[in-house]
Amino acid sequence: MIVYDKFNEFYEAAEDMYHAAPSSTRYVLKHTKKDGEGAVELKVTDNVSVIKFRSSLTAHLKHVDRINTLFISLAMEKPEGVDAASSSRRRRKA
Amino acid sequence: MPRLSNDEFLAEMGKLLRKAGEKDNPSSVSLTMKHVVEEVVQNKGKKNENVVEEARCLIRARSGKCKISTVVRPRNRVQFSIAYSTILKSNLKSLSSH
Numbered sequence: 001m002i003v004y005d006k007f008n009e010f011y012e013a014a015e016d017m018y019h020a021a022p023s024s025t026r027y028v029l030k031h032t033k034k035d036g037e038g039a040v041e042l043k044v045t046d047n048v049s050v051i052k053f054r055s056s057l058t059a060h061l062k063h064v065d066r067i068n069t070l071f072i073s074l075a076m077e078k079p080e081g082v083d084a085a086s087s088s089r090r091r092r093k094a
Numbered sequence: 095m096p097r098l099s100n101d102e103f104l105a106e107m108g109k110l111l112r113k114a115g116e117k118d119n120p121s122s123v124s125l126t127m128k129h130v131v132e133e134v135v136q137n138k139g140k141k142n143e144n145v146v147e148e149a150r151c152l153i154r155a156r157s158g159k160c161k162i163s164t165v166v167r168p169r170n171r172v173q174f175s176i177a178y179s180t181i182l183k184s185n186l187k188s189l190s191s192h
Binding site: 018022023025026028029031032033035038039055057058060065068071073074075077078 | 121127166175187189
């Protein structure tokens with residue numbers, strides 16, 4: 001498990017991890033609130049390795065936003081190696 | 095784990111985030127995003143009916159024993175992203191400003 005101090009390094013590592021294994025990579029945002037103080041942990045894993053970034057600063061909210069947008073966009077891309085012809089097939093008529 | 099519509103999910107997610115850390119409620123909420131491929135039937139019932147695979151984003155939220163999930167389709171992406179980030183921002187304000 002690698003815990004990054006710099007968000008940009010975490011962001012790049014997360015993007016690389018997703019491209020290497022799109023179907024098994026997931027991104028988890030964990031928000032913890034105790035005694036009125038909050039903290040956020042961002043985790044990306046492909047079930048083999050884990051990378052994390054932790055923060056409790058409001059200034060890092062824009063980072064959370066960036067990685068959310070990245071994962072929503074990446075998840076809707078067609079995985080590489082699957083071309084349009086092979087992913088579409090005609091349903092057989094009964 | 096019920097699969098909710100995008101709007102229902104956002105409303106429930108907002109509730110879970112607001113309640114987190116309060117008395118008798120779990121102190122944390124986890125939000126997971128994952129790539130899924132689902133089949134879509136095009137031109138249903140017509141001669142040229144065919145099945146196409148569509149990449150979508152599965153989003154799960156968990157807080158204690160409460161688990162909810164939704165699937166975002168590419169056509170709802172922009173609308174969902176805006177609503178999702180607004181809810182997150184308004185509920186993560188408890189983070190320290192120092």
